[in-house]
Amino acid sequence: MTYHIFMDESHITIKEIAKEAHVGIGTVSRALNNSPNISDVTKAKIQAVIKAHNYKPNAPAAHLARKTISARYVGLIVRNFRIRFFYEVFESIHAALKKHHIRLLILEYSENAGTFFSQIMELNLSGLIFFTMRPNRKDTAAMRSRNIPFILIDSSLPHTYSITNDNYYGGKLAAEYLLRNGSQAPCYVHSKKSNQLDTLRYTGFRDGLKTALHTDGGTYAAALDENAGYKTGKKILSDRTADGVFCFSDEIAIGVLKAVRDAGSELPVIGYDGTRDTEGWGLSTISQNPYIIGKKAAAHIAALIAGSTPEQTAPLVLTPVLIDRGS
Amino acid sequence: MTYHIFMDESHITIKEIAKEAHVGIGTVSRALNNSPNISDVTKAKIQAVIKAHNYKPNAPAAHLARKTISARYVGLIVRNFRIRFFYEVFESIHAALKKHHIRLLILEYSENAGTFFSQIMELNLSGLIFFTMRPNRKDTAAMRSRNIPFILIDSSLPHTYSITNDNYYGGKLAAEYLLRNGSQAPCYVHSKKSNQLDTLRYTGFRDGLKTALHTDGGTYAAALDENAGYKTGKKILSDRTADGVFCFSDEIAIGVLKAVRDAGSELPVIGYDGTRDTEGWGLSTISQNPYIIGKKAAAHIAALIAGSTPEQTAPLVLTPVLIDRGS
DNA sequence: TTGAAAGCGATACCAT
């Protein structure tokens, strides 16, 4: 379902305004742009007509005529705004892009309304960064054919620069952490929507346990928020089969930890991402470094926009680290 | 310092591409848009030329010719991305605007490079929401003359709809909280950059203390982040003049609380905003409701964009509430 | 399948 808004629905142009105000179109343009070369009375007259018709100038037409742009924009695309780590990466990319005089804006990806790309084309972006997701075939084709550069964070696609972290290794770190804390049968809480990251983390986790594992703590699945984590935590506690919990994300882990503490339990819990608020909760986590991600992403997209070939074109894989807070 | 990028620097158009590829401009357009009415060979030929010249189609020109837009965008503007509460309001507005089929994007305000508005005009936004700041005179004039609606959150301007919370009352609540917890000489930590919100909170705080206050706990000032809060907390502890702390924001308060806990002190601390991560820290705070803010902001801007007159045009003042976590 | 020509709605220049 696309919401195409046709311009001709009550579509007034500068011409109509000029006629109605009994002036030339050049004069209307001057009123629009607060030009000094216009008398206050004519300006007021024109503005009245503008208000009356709720006229809005057509920005694309203005830009075409102006032939100069005053800023470059890169869009950072995410599928779900509730992922906290996203904001930390966002801040980091934003700061790094600033040095290149490129501005960043964030957008949510939505496939339902036609192609995403056709929607954002209107924004006239110079480049795109996809976070934790990849564009579909159509959007990829559209970007390629229009020569709009894009890169990926935490996902991958052939012939596309990407920055990921070693999720398999991160899963292993989590396993080691729980084992060190005495778990004999740790469980894993999947992301409800399965994805490649989740699979890798889980595989690493399983492999990390393999040598030492006695019993299977099982798996659960939760949506990517605290409430879902809390409910899952309650379930884990009542099931009594697991003696340690590794969660796909910090949001889930915080929810689980809350449930654990509410029950007065000491069940070890560890999350993934290393968002800021894990500190307050005293939650151990497998941490990614948003600063490095942002720096690398900014440098790469800036190079692509400039038309130069970046030195490194192979995907970049960063190594996550354990933050042990004793949770 | 404006970074005007003139289009004519290595400015290739569809015409050049057409000539070089020995085809008509219509055919190039078909290649750009993945049209079915083009043979694979000519498409490939054209794409080669496009790659060779790093040609990028001019989006404004395309839109002008297309005469149809597929999505409306509203920009949410903030001066400083490090304010955590901003993200919660953002999520809330985003969700509410979705119902109106309006998409939200976030942007940082920067006055340094000419007028902000001239920069974002290229994005062709249907409306703007300013968070915790107000546009300057020039930008205001530009938006008004181009008939682009805008509203404010947590600031105010004549003839402009705004949503604020009762900062004076919030300050009073904080005073009462500290007094209830035995403070006799509480201090206030200002925002380093003074602003209207800060003044109101402080005034309410002072008035709340007035009847009961014995000694003046003094005031401090900190930048809007945890580190600054931490340093300020250390200073408060070493000064030993205050026996309770009210902070302008949760970020500062979290920093202060960390310092207090690191020192093994029991000094009462309270923040402002009610960001999610205050829960993890067990920090008491004066809480605003991002859900309500988002709902109201979305409804109002949507009405303005639609050209209808919203029912309520007077500024909306919400009442903050105390969240007591015993900090 | 392809080429040529007619707009799209502003801006800016040149007269007046």
Added chain:
DNA sequence: ATGGTATCGCTTTCAA
């Protein structure tokens, strides 16, 4: 200070 005109770069229609 104001009006008219050429023009911006693309999409789209109409012929071929």
